[in-house]
Amino acid sequence: MLYTEDTRIAALAVHIVGNKAKDEPLLVSPALSGQVGDTGLMQTLTAYFAGGFKSEEYYNLHHETDLACNEVYNFVCKVFDDRETFYDNSVGLARHLYETGTHPQIKGGEFYVVYFTGCRFGGEAVDAVGLFKSETRDTFLDVGEQDGQLHISSCQGINVDKLDKGCLVFDTEREEGFAVCVVDNTNRAEARYWIDDFLHVRPRQDNYHNTHNVLAMCKKYVTGHLPSEFDVSKADQAEMLNETMKYFREQDNFSLDDFSEKVIRQPEVMESFSRYKQEYEQERDIRIEDEFAISDSAVRKQARAYKSVIKLDRNFHIYVHGNRNLLEQEGIRRDGNLDYTCGIFNDDWELAATGSCFGNTIRCLAVSGRHRGEGLLNQIVSHLVEVQLARGSAHLFLYTKPDSAQYLSDLGFYEIVRVPGSLVFMENRRGGFDRYCASLSPKPQEGQSTAGVVMNANPFTLGHRHLVERAARENDVVHLFVLSEEAGPIPSAVRRELVEQGVRDLPNVFCHATGPYLISSATFPSYFLKDSDTVIRTQAELDLRIFCQIARRLGIQRRYVGQERSSHVTRLYNEVMCQKLPEAGIQCVEIPRLTRDGAAVSASAVRQAIHDGQPERIRDWVPASTYDFFTGPRGASVCAAIQREAEVIHY
Numbered sequence: 001m002l003y004t005e006d007t008r009i010a011a012l013a014v015h016i017v018g019n020k021a022k023d024e025p026l027l028v029s030p031a032l033s034g035q036v037g038d039t040g041l042m043q044t045l046t047a048y049f050a051g052g053f054k055s056e057e058y059y060n061l062h063h064e065t066d067l068a069c070n071e072v073y074n075f076v077c078k079v080f081d082d083r084e085t086f087y088d089n090s091v092g093l094a095r096h097l098y099e100t101g102t103h104p105q106i107k108g109g110e111f112y113v114v115y116f117t118g119c120r121f122g123g124e125a126v127d128a129v130g131l132f133k134s135e136t137r138d139t140f141l142d143v144g145e146q147d148g149q150l151h152i153s154s155c156q157g158i159n160v161d162k163l164d165k166g167c168l169v170f171d172t173e174r175e176e177g178f179a180v181c182v183v184d185n186t187n188r189a190e191a192r193y194w195i196d197d198f199l200h201v202r203p204r205q206d207n208y209h210n211t212h213n214v215l216a217m218c219k220k221y222v223t224g225h226l227p228s229e230f231d232v233s234k235a236d237q238a239e240m241l242n243e244t245m246k247y248f249r250e251q252d253n254f255s256l257d258d259f260s261e262k263v264i265r266q267p268e269v270m271e272s273f274s275r276y277k278q279e280y281e282q283e284r285d286i287r288i289e290d291e292f293a294i295s296d297s298a299v300r301k302q303a304r305a306y307k308s309v310i311k312l313d314r315n316f317h318i319y320v321h322g323n324r325n326l327l328e329q330e331g332i333r334r335d336g337n338l339d340y341t342c343g344i345f346n347d348d349w350e351l352a353a354t355g356s357c358f359g360n361t362i363r364c365l366a367v368s369g370r371h372r373g374e375g376l377l378n379q380i381v382s383h384l385v386e387v388q389l390a391r392g393s394a395h396l397f398l399y400t401k402p403d404s405a406q407y408l409s410d411l412g413f414y415e416i417v418r419v420p421g422s423l424v425f426m427e428n429r430r431g432g433f434d435r436y437c438a439s440l441s442p443k444p445q446e447g448q449s450t451a452g453v454v455m456n457a458n459p460f461t462l463g464h465r466h467l468v469e470r471a472a473r474e475n476d477v478v479h480l481f482v483l484s485e486e487a488g489p490i491p492s493a494v495r496r497e498l499v500e501q502g503v504r505d506l507p508n509v510f511c512h513a514t515g516p517y518l519i520s521s522a523t524f525p526s527y528f529l530k531d532s533d534t535v536i537r538t539q540a541e542l543d544l545r546i547f548c549q550i551a552r553r554l555g556i557q558r559r560y561v562g563q564e565r566s567s568h569v570t571r572l573y574n575e576v577m578c579q580k581l582p583e584a585g586i587q588c589v590e591i592p593r594l595t596r597d598g599a600a601v602s603a604s605a606v607r608q609a610i611h612d613g614q615p616e617r618i619r620d621w622v623p624a625s626t627y628d629f630f631t632g633p634r635g636a637s638v639c640a641a642i643q644r645e646a647e648v649i650h651y
Contacts, residue, residue, distance in 0.1 A: 007116055008046075009036060009046055010117050011086045012036055012112065012115075013029055013091075014111070017110075020102050022104060050130070053181050056295065057297075057298075058209075059199075061177035061180060071093075072131070072198070075093050080127070096198065097198050108135070110158075112134075113129070127170075128168050129171075130168050131169070132164075138157060138158070139155070163183055164185055182195060182199065210292040211292070215245075217277065221280075222240050223237060240263065240264075248294055254293075342355060352371040354366050357388060362399070363400075364399075365404065385428075398427070401424070402418060402424050416546065417549065442477065445555075450478075451471040452551060454547070456487075456495070459626055460498040462601050463602060463621075464603075466594040467560055468509060479556060480512065482496050489642045489644070540576040540577070541580060551586055559589065561590050566602070604648065615639060
């Protein structure tokens with residue numbers, strides 16, 4: 001607190017300072033104010049002037065060449081040396097302000113120069129010179145009696161609850177440029193003249209600024225310098241920022257060595273941070289102590305900046321978080337397939353709730369047990385829906401724990417399928433999955449044998465044709481599902497076209513798009529991204545449960561799949577399929593791969609040949625329609641896209 005009941009206004013001068021650039025005048029008061037003796041008015045003015053200073057952030061008057069060149073410093077020194085010169089120096093300060101405020105957008109206004117006694121600084125009572133400028137006019141209503149009736153009128157005036165610009169110069173630390181506190185509530189770019197040009201201050205070397213500077217330096221180091229020197233993920237950056245803020249919240253004192261050991265830890269990064277600190281100090285002409293008492297107010301102010309975001313690719317963001325710990329506490333395994341993560345924090349800057357996105361899905365939802373019943377999950381889901389809509393994703397899918405499914409149904413999500421004891425898969429369209437199933441034809445006929453085949457066909461090869469031929473030969477109807485996901489250089493429309501051309505002579509084969517429901521980034525992202533075997537098996541089971549629902553509606557009794565030796569993900573998927581399909585009454589028929597010259601015919605080999613600029617090699621591996629496409633003019637752009645890929649072999 002800067003003022004108490006003992007604080008008094010001993011002298012007051014009021015001048016009108018216009019904008020010199022607009023030829024507005026400087027109107028100097030002919031004498032000091034004679035209203036200093038009005039106790040009520042002075043109490044109001046004291047609260048107005050001093051009440052705007054709420055921060056513990058202090059500065060020193062400064063000049064790059066010599067402190068004596070700072071105009072405000074010179075005028076204030078004269079006032080403290082001889083109070084009788086107060087009026088003359090107030091005029092000098094007004095003229096200095098008039099000369100520095102030359103931007104055309106700067107508003108003119110009243111300039112108050114005040115001499116205070118009984119201010120508080122560092123527990124001591126000191127005198128202070130106050131400099132204040134009011135620029136903003138508010139409208140006030142006045143209700144009074146007139147001619148026996150209530151009359152309402154309006155007037156323009158200064159709101160004493162809103163200090164526009166202010167400065168208190170305390171009569172202490174003269175050699176360093178006095179201890180100064182500043183407020184600027186109209187701090188637009190053009191208005192920086194108050195701090196930079198008129199006052200010309202720099203941060204005071206104290207615990208507040210040491211704390212502020214270290215936190216600002218750490219944030220800049222972690223978000224800017226660290227990833228340029230070391231291979232760190234965005235999540236690791238966020239974790240280090242979180243650990244930094246935790247250190248400053250929990251410790252009373254900062255020690256560079258202690259901070260490095262507890263937060264940075266790795267010796268090579270500690271050395272990098274030490275070098276960066278030296279560069280940071282030199283670039284900004286500041287000194288940051290290696291040890292100091294931590295300022296709680298500086299920590300609170302910087303915490304808001306630390307809650308700002310770390311940018312990821314494609315303009316997505318991941319918020320500073322303790323995401324991993326919260327998910328573990330709530331029995332949720334952190335998914336590696338995420339492109340956006342957000343969090344809600346409590347007053348202690350602990351993560352209270354979190355959620356993430358991947359593609360058009362919402363996943364990894366968790367609320368701390370301490371904050372259940374506060375509506376945080378609703379806020380997280382609402383935010384993530386807004387993010388998805390901003391991306392252009394209107395049809396959304398959601399993963400959640402079984403015990404949260406009912407609550408999320410109240411937020412507009414509808415259950416598609418669940419893996420008991422593990423997860424529930426939902427969408428935001430009522431009947432979306434039912435409409436997809438209803439669109440599939442032909443419908444089952446009594447006595448027919450019906451099979452299903454699901455393939456990426458990236459592109460369609462004779463190996464795929466071999467599988468479909470087998471199914472067509474052994475069944476009356478074959479439903480052939482082609483993945484709709486855009487997950488590679490060959491567009492889904494091209495893949496679908498090549499499949500349809502390649503099976504045109506098989507009249508009992510009916511082609512379908514999988515849409516977002518079968519082996520998509522929504523239901524089975526591990527098909528497209530590497531992940532742990534546990535996640536792959538869980539998501540394979542989810543995908544197969546969706547297939548089984550489709551199979552029941554189409555009367556599918558068998559699913560045909562080629563044996564897999566090269567792709568780890570596909571091999572695991574086949575293992576789960578051979579286990580789960582019979583449980584649903586569907587036979588899993590696994591057939592050997594078609595070979596040429598002792599090698600399996602695969603889409604990966606086709607893509608590799610195209611990648612190597614040798615499309616003629618694929619003649620014996622693909623149907624004529626596929627070959628003609630990739631060696632003809634229509635396929636030129638697709639071949640070029642494949643050749644630009646760094647890796648064309650599936651893991």
